Amino acid sequence: MTHPEHSPASSAVALAPDTRRLPPRAARAWTEKMRARALGNGKYVVVGQSESAYEVDLQSGWCTCPDHQYRGERCKHLRRVALEITGGRLPAPDHRAVTCLACGRRSFVHTEEPAVCEACQFTPGTTVRDRETDDLLVVVEQTGDRADCVLIDDGTVADYPTNVGYPHGDPVVMCVYPFSGPSDEPFEQRRQYAFPHSRLEREWRPQSARQARLPNATSSQ
Ligand SMILES: [Zn+2]
Ligand SMILES: [Zn+2]
Structure with missing residues (x-):
């Protein structure tokens, strides 16, 4: 059954190649049953149909299998990891x-970035609003440290009275108040405050909508 009105033009293109037209190693990389897993540091392990496990280093194009070791080929394991x-x-x-x-979803992040997915990351300079006080803040750093592991004053960020309702495993976000202190004081010299991620929301609302909401802000807390 076809539904031409629901079929974008791209759906007519095969997503996998016609493996009969590929060189044998490339075809096997597509079709053979292999399990691949990342080991970190750019290394992967690939377990093939024979249950033999081989280690692949993608950046140096290295695999421990005989096809690569003895024949120097770009073997099916290297190709499979790339696919x-x-x-x-x-x-x-x-x-x-x-x-x-922040959201619990599995995600890939850069090795030097915190364990916070792209959708949840507050990048430095993002304007956010404190859900508790309705204050505007500017993000200095999105950390990968849990709120119940970061110490402030007498306890952790998670223990702080206005933070107890937020998940203790929330990643901490460091922020400054942009409108306090001398107006010419650079952000990086301002006092930073630690917040649990869920307490902050991206500031999308136009100025007029914010002002309209302010009188009711206290009654909603
Ligand atoms: Zn190999
Ligand atoms: Zn997330």
């Missing part, structure tokens, strides 16, 4: 798989 990365099923060599501390 899995392109398909979004394995992290690229400079990425790692994480469970996002």
Whole structure:
């Protein structure tokens, strides 16, 4: 059954190649049953149909299998890892798989970035609103540290009285108040405050909508 009105033009293109037209190693990379997993530091392990496990280093094009070791070929394991990365099923060599501390979804992040997915990351300079006080803040740093592990004053960020209702595993976001202190004081010199991620929301609303909401802000807390 066809539904031409629901079929974008791209659906007519095969997503996998016609493997009969590929060189044998490339075809096997597509069709053979292989399990691949990231080991970190740009290395992967591939377990093939024979249950033999081989280690792949994608960046240096290295595999421990005989096909690569003795024949110097770009073997099916190297090719399979590249296909899995392109398909979004394995992290690229400079990425790692994480469970996002904010939303709990599995995601790939750069090895130097915190375990917070792209959708949840507050990048430096983002304007956010404190859900408790309705104050505007500017993000200085999205950390990968849990609120119940970061010490402030007498306890952790999670213990702070106005933070207890937020998940204790929330990643901490460092912010400054843009409108306090001398107006010419650079953000990086201002006092920073630690917030649990869920307490902050991106500031999307236009100025007029914010002012209209302010009188009711206290009654909703
Ligand atoms: Zn190999
Ligand atoms: Zn997330």
